[in-house]
Amino acid sequence: MRTLYVELGERAYPIYIGRGLLEQGLYTRHLDSAQALIVTNTTLSDLYLDTVRRNLARVQCDVVQLPDGEAYKNLRELEKIFDALVDGHHDRYSTIIALGGGVVGDMAGFAAACYQRGIQFIQLPTTLLAQVDSSVGGKTAVNHPRAKNMIGAFHQPVAVVIDTDVLESLPVREYRAGLAEVIKYGLIRDAEFFDWLEARAPALSERDPEVLREAIYRSCHNKSEVVAGDERERGDRALLNLGHTFGHAIETATGYNSWLHGEAVAAGMVMAADMSVREGRMGAPARDRIVSLFRQLSLPTAPPALCPEEFRSLMGQDKKVERGQMRLVLMDGIGEACVTADFEPQALDATLDAMRSAS
Numbered sequence: 381m382r383t384l385y386v387e388l389g390e391r392a393y394p395i396y397i398g399r400g401l402l403e404q405g406l407y408t409r410h411l412d413s414a415q416a417l418i419v420t421n422t423t424l425s426d427l428y429l430d431t432v433r434r435n436l437a438r439v440q441c442d443v444v445q446l447p448d449g450e451a452y453k454n455l456r457e458l459e460k461i462f463d464a465l466v467d468g469h470h471d472r473y474s475t476i477i478a479l480g481g482g483v484v485g486d487m488a489g490f491a492a493a494c495y496q497r498g499i500q501f502i503q504l505p506t507t508l509l510a511q512v513d514s515s516v517g518g519k520t521a522v523n524h525p526r527a528k529n530m531i532g533a534f535h536q537p538v539a540v541v542i543d544t545d546v547l548e549s550l551p552v553r554e555y556r557a558g559l560a561e562v563i564k565y566g567l568i569r570d571a572e573f574f575d576w577l578e579a580r581a582p583a584l585s586e587r588d589p590e591v592l593r594e595a596i597y598r599s600c601h602n603k604s605e606v607v608a609g610d611e612r613e614r615g616d617r618a619l620l621n622l623g624h625t626f627g628h629a630i631e632t633a634t635g636y637n638s639w640l641h642g643e644a645v646a647a648g649m650v651m652a653a654d655m656s657v658r659e660g661r662m663g664a665p666a667r668d669r670i671v672s673l674f675r676q677l678s679l680p681t682a683p684p685a686l687c688p689e690e691f692r693s694l695m696g697q698d699k700k701v702e703r704g705q706m707r708l709v710l711m712d713g714i715g716e717a718c719v720t721a722d723f724e725p726q727a728l729d730a731t732l733d734a735m736r737s738a739s
């Protein structure tokens with residue numbers, strides 16, 4: 381097992397990465413009292429709930445099973461978590477344990493942020509995307525019907541336990557979507573990591589466990605540094621949103637049920653790269669390297685066919701919009717990104733047009 385720390389002073393916490401960690405139950409050392417609520421979904425409960433629950437036999441352990449899917453990441457489903465906490469008389473020392481991917485983690489974390497004005501929670505991420513991104517950093521949220529992740533809070537977990545064995549049951553499409561967030565770290569701040577990933581594309585495609593564990597470690601290392609430097613996204617943390625303004629527009633336009641988040645972000649990162657080329661920030665060969673890596677990993681390289689007006693309007697609802705002005709993460713090269721409002725509207729139009737014909 382390898383351990384990283386998210387250095388956030390009194391809110392600092394460990395990220396454990398290794399095999400068999402759910403079985404070993406080391407998350408129990410982070411409980412604050414004899415009460416816990418496992419939040420999971422109907423898919424994960426068949427696979428891993430018994431294993432997790434076995435290690436919690438000595439405490440009051442309640443369970444909430446949410447329906448599976450992004451379409452259920454909403455306020456109505458969130459109430460089920462509060463109902464279980466109230467029905468089980470959970471006090472402010474209770475711990476929520478999020479067993480699942482990013483949807484479960486974001487919802488369980490948001491419930492933990494709200495219940496009795498904040499109780500602690502532990503992340504047991506089970507998708508690649510959740511292991512390398514959403515479980516680390518304390519962003520929690522649910523969707524509004526017209527805007528993704530619009531209702532939420534910053535609330536850090538007390539521990540993140542990444543059992544890489546659980547990825548064996550992950551469907552291949554979900555696995556590939558997670559790779560998009562891995563590549564993101566190479567693109568925004570770690571050119572050497574991008575080279576490393578590029579050289580290992582076939583192994584990543586084959587889910588080579590050793591290569592994957594190293595990729596998870598390096599991703600979490602990058603994420604923990606970014607979060608430690610800018611917990612509340614006043615500056616560099618926004619770079620983690622590379623491709624997300626485009627990606628969230630895709631997810632919202634398609635009703636949160638046909639494009640996976642990582643797929644939408646992959647198409648969004650290609651769009652950001654294309655715009656960066658049009659803005660003269662980055663050379664076309666860098667964009668082509670990104671497209672080529674995504675193709676090798678069977679990730680989308682263009683959005684669905686949406687009309688440019690709709691796309692622009694959805695992009696305008698992004699959380700990075702400041703005083704009505706859209707800000708985007710663009711690239712100055714592989715490993716160098718910036719958040720900027722300084723771009724020509726025509727460059728965005730040209731990218732939307734070009735990508736429309738590519739889709």
Ligand code: NAD
Binds near residue numbers: 547
């Ligand atoms: P997800 O949580 O919907 O999980 C994907 C699917 O895989 C689900 O059907 C799930 O039941 C299934 N699954 C999960 N683990 C499995 C396993 N080990 N074996 C078999 N099936 C498994 O999707 P996701 O990609 O993990 O997360 C996407 C969500 O994360 C989005 O809502 C996105 O907004 C959010 N997100 C949050 C942050 C953050 O910083 N908080 C960052 C990135 C993404």
Ligand code: GLY
Binds near residue numbers: 516
């Ligand atoms: N996934 C974006 C962030 O954590 O800031």
